[in-house]
Amino acid sequence: MVMYMTDLYETEEKIKDVVMLAARILLEAGAEGTRVEDTMTYISSALGYKGSNSFVTNTVVTYLLHNGTHPRIYRIQTRDTNLIRISETNRVSRHIVSGELSLDEAWEKLNYIDEAIDDHPLPFKALAGGMVGLSFLYLQGGMMIDVPTAILAGGIGYFVTEYISKKVETQFIPEFIGSFIIALLAAFGHMLIPGGELSVIIISAVMPIVPGVLITNAIQDLFGGHMLMSITKLLEALVTSFGIGAGVATVLIFL
Template sequence: MLAARILLEAGAEGTRTEETMSYIASHYGLTENNSFVTNTVINFMLHNESYPRIYRIKERNTNLIKISKVNSVSRKLVRDELTLKEAFNLLEQIYIKTKDHPIWFKTIAGALIALSFLYLQDGLKIDIFTAFLAGALGICVTEIIKKRMAKQFIPEFFGGLTIALIVVTGHTYIPGGDLSTLLISSVMPIVPGVLITNAIQDLFGGHMMMFTTKASEALVTSFAIGAGVSSVLIFV
């Protein structure tokens, strides 16, 4: 259950989460285990005569480091390189000590992502500074609001709004570039790419509920970004 909690809260797909729980339980002879996970709930039963264990997932983020570490622990456990107690202690350390990246790190990463997409779309050199600043501040604003209020739509809306304001201002004072290319490149750091990818993986894995919820979440996030950008462009 702890492994599943870490995986789901770190943004893993439902297939991976269910297989990890089943993988560990089956190794210890509990082959009749049953699991069912969604974005917000884990249901797991060791065998037909046991009560189901249920855990509510309240926070979700993208942390591929946590997912990788949990996968490593489960494989070592199945290879008998770890005892159950050692594995549980390692999972607790992963859950408590593996923190999300700091905002300054995400800000720098957002700036580099924006520049990368500007390059991929054949953007002009004159737009480099604007894309760098918009990508950095856009993800910075989004992450700050997310930490203060765990709600959908609002952080991404203000992130898109910030990006559009910077891009339009930069395009006005440093003319000559392409506004559309600049906007697309700058919003890429806050686009829910991992969420969309995981939704498709859950679809292929037969997890229709996980696919529906993740696809809906990605749609709301994308709409929020579009609404934020459009709010500025309407008045331009």
Template sequence: MLSNQLYDEQKVKDVAMLAGRILLESGAETYRVEDTMTRIAEFYGLHNTHSFVTPTAIIFSLNEKSSTRLYRVSDRTTDLEKISEVNEISRAITSGKVSLEAAKMALDILDKENLQYKFWLKVLSSGIVSLLFLFMFDGSPSDAIPAFISGLAGYYICEQIGAYFKIRFFAEFAGSVVIALIAIACVQYFFSESVDKIIISGVMPLVPGVPITNAIRDMMAGQLIAGITKGVEAALTAFAIGAGVGVIFIIFGGTL
């Protein structure tokens, strides 16, 4: 009986850790990760659980006698579809609609799936976003094409460099450099009017909006370490974007 109980606890821990890992890797708030893991464990009668989640690690223990598990998270992205799917599976578990084995199988399948949009569609969308921001900032129609191209090219460079060079914040720096170069070239050699509005519109797809929001929500939920960490990460990302634009302005004498 004891061996069966330990085996069941290990299966509960497997499901809780897998659900938490998918959430954290998909960009969920740390308090949501902890809450999901705790609710799954509590449904199976394991009330004395302990979890500690940071943006880069998950530590989880069912009780004092159970072994503690640690999972290191190195790659994080923003995948709201996966977050939604994990939430649905978690609700199905806590409402008794699925068994532990079926939930584990569903999470395994979800973990291997790529639910993000196609890369070309994300690149195209970034250009459209930049174009819309230009008009929101009361930009000139002559700046529309440069804003679209700069947003598209900046996002493309950022994603490509981020995929091949695992150096934090360098991808955003390179993307903003490309955006500034395109804006300056279009104003100098074509009929564009406003360098600043083109650049501001172009960098909008690179702005870390989700990390900033998650940092605030974690802080409000009492997750001070995670909130501060995400806030610093978002601030450094914004600094890298500004530094890329600033370097180009310095090179060109800052007279544009």
């Protein structure tokens, strides 16, 4: 009897470890709250615990396997957008539900996702940011003469924003500085190569740092009935957008 209780306790602790790790990876990678809670419920149900409870915000994960066990609480310190991590974690979850993975195998795969699957290198992301700026310049009917300025401003601005966000824990400061640099480069480029539209260049170049995924996730959580998560993400997106606008306005005031 004692051996059975010990084995049951160890199994339940391992289940909680797997569920919490999956939830942490998803939230830190930018997944919406409804996805995270559904994933935790699916894994628990597949492993025989259909009465589990989970509650997720953008900063905290709370999980209860059943009424006779201690709850788990984890504070989310960092948040980013990494669709590869979300996709791979969802794949592990589906394999657990279908019975293709054991608990230990799922734990190993989730640890691999957490430790080995990293984001793209910052220079590559900066290049992609420049291409995003170029795309929005085209969508807004920008002029060919503004292409170099939009690419450089978008790429360098995104690089600065990402670099500062890794060094400074304070929210919204990286976006303010990044948008300030973008507006400064756009104004300088417009002076060197006149003839285009400064407003179109700035709008195009700031698009890589606009919190589009955050807004999309907030709307998804709203439709999913996760009101607290939706409101906090909308507020975060609002303040981030304000920081971007303030950085651009600071430059334009002195022009």
